[in-house]
Amino acid sequence: MIRESEVTPEPQLSQWLRVDVVHELSTLARMRAEWDALLDASDAGPFNAWEWLYPWCRRIAPDRRPLIFTARDRTGALVGLMPLGFELRRVMGRLVGRLAFLGETHIGSDYLDVVARRGQEEAVTRAFANALRETHGSWDVLDLTDLREDSLTVKVLRETFPDLEVGVTDRYVCPYETFTPGEPFDAFLKRTGRRDNYLRRRKWLEKQEGYRIERTEAPGALAAPMTDFFRLHAARWAADGGSQGIKGKGVESFHRDATQLLAERGRLRLYTMKVGSQAVASVYGIVHRDTFIYFQSGYDPAWRNKSVGLVLVGETFKDALEAGLTEYDFLRGTETYKSDWTTKQRRTVSVRVHASTGAGAWFTRHESAARSAREVLKRVLPEDTVERIRRLRRRRAAV
Template sequence: MIHEAELSPTPSPARWLEVDTVWGLAKLAGLRGAWSDLLEESNAGPFNAWEWLYPWCRRIGADRKPFVMQAKDRTGALVGLMPLGFEYQWVLGRPIRRLAFLGETHVGSDYLDIVARRGREEEVARLFAEALWELRDEWDVLDLSDLREDSVTVRVLRETFGKYRADLRMSTRYVCPYESLPKGESFDGFLKRTSRRDNFLRRKKWLEKQEGYRIEKTEAPGALAGPLTDFFRLHSMRWESDGGSQGIRGSGVESFHRDATQLLAEKGRLRMYTMKVGGQAVASVYGILHRDSFIYFQSGYDPAWRNRSVGLVLVGETFKDAIESGLSEYDFLRGTESYKSDWTTQQRRTVSMRVLAPGGGGEWLVRREEAMKQVREVAKRVLPQDMVERVRRLRRRLSAVRG
């Protein structure tokens, strides 16, 4: 069992940083102001925001005990934090203590990382890495998922745990397509660089002739109820024939998004786009603003309008709005779906790091996961492809029912 006093404040002589920890949801709630200020002064990604991770803890990670490591300077100012949480997984009747990033499951949080003041990323990462090693008797598995491949944290943790000859395992996660939006380039100029220009213009022209066609952009916290309801309905309709969405499934995840979008909107970081024809919503995009980037998070559309390419047109309009807003990047996050490559020419990758504590029970968790993976692989080889797909759809539906 881990006790709050286990990690004593640890000074960093080079720059006089001190590390301590914040435990529990109530104390996490009190960090909002300092956390948000630090995020603005950092290069950390959008899903490291308090406005994302706090509702995740409330709605999805209720079984996790928040364990947020903080680095402070000699004045007490927050210089860095590492948002972690403890959970217990039972393997053969034995509790395995797993320490992982908050926000790691159910909601597609790419680019999880340490949040550190610009210019001090390496110093903060080394301080946290040493503190985690100091705590190695208190966890069995340290899982850090969906870090950017080029993150300073990845390099520092590899060096630190390598120095102690720890059992560290790296794995690739996702490819994230994105596109740079050069300053001064017009939307027409951008379109000429894509493979979708002609189809986009043709489909948009047809839609503009339809009665009641319009695109609504919602950013205000008090105006989200309708657009979110439309989004959930359209997202569900889009994935219904495939057994349900893997990205948004269950009432708990919907509750999380209602909380998170409200909090993000209060910070001016949310953009919901809804395409309507004849007063009916037919397509929706859920976007997040992060510094000078537009983050395409999720979308949905009415399958009855598939042949009219409403999804294509709405994505094009979000690019147009991003360019006209002066943003410099459009990020599709994880996934190599063809519609993303139609709009982008660049990619970045994410990785995960797993560390097994010496003498702990982490190896049992690894063995169980490997055994389950082998069972799935055998099933794929033995069962007909249509049966495999039916099993996948059934699992999605059962997961959605369980919420």
């Protein structure tokens, strides 16, 4: 049986880097300033931020043990992080020791990965891979999800574990758009599939008494717009059995924490469309370097025919262009409204490492068999029955 105490690697030197591990939440809580400085000096994605992962540990996975690899240079400066967590899963009566990224579940974290200072990505990633190899006897499965498909980590793990099974599978398509610096909003609109409808709907809304769009960024001003956001997001998905993106009070508590922390860093953009005193649409966005991240949204179904969601998304594009940002990222999902605004896509992948025999291999076979069984059911059951089951699962998950 695997014991959690066995997962911690001994401190080691890899060339000029010292690799250590953080496995206490209290230590993670004190790392914010150092973590933020490293993220700013890296090319890592937005959901590798301390402001995202620390509240995830507290609100979503308090029972998962942090196992955060750190790399420091000769001066003691932090030059790399690999934010992992360890859990023991009991599957069909069998214990499986699993290592995975912090932030992997419940909250839609795309582009998880190693965080490394620019120019030092190769050395840092290899140092962490070597440390993982040193501890392989204490975990059964290394399960890393939602990396960008061109992630250096995937390549390095394949090279570091030639004697183990290293499987890479596709995850999500992420639509995005880039802007030419200084590009006017009108010029951008002309190359979208939404221009005419957006302009017509916006013109009608602007004639309504009390119409306005409020942008909230200040940490002390989030309570009311976040309440509006949760209400509108839930209303948008109620007819479909509930949201898959924000399920239950625990996830709402996470987002209350995360938005507060992101706002303290100047990273949050919360847009609320109002008509009179009524909030009718909301967009929850994050700014990461020169990119606007469209994270989630919601709208009042009674206003659906007025295209309030379409107009508010258009206004976030306008705001991003006027702020001098050069990219807009819709994250995972290929919904039609995203393709109408964008022309580019990137993909995410997952990578799983385990021995060819033993608990890790058994865990993978068990998951594959369960997935195949679900696919068979989808093919043989009537479509409306499958949809009812899906909605029931969403409602149970929300509870």
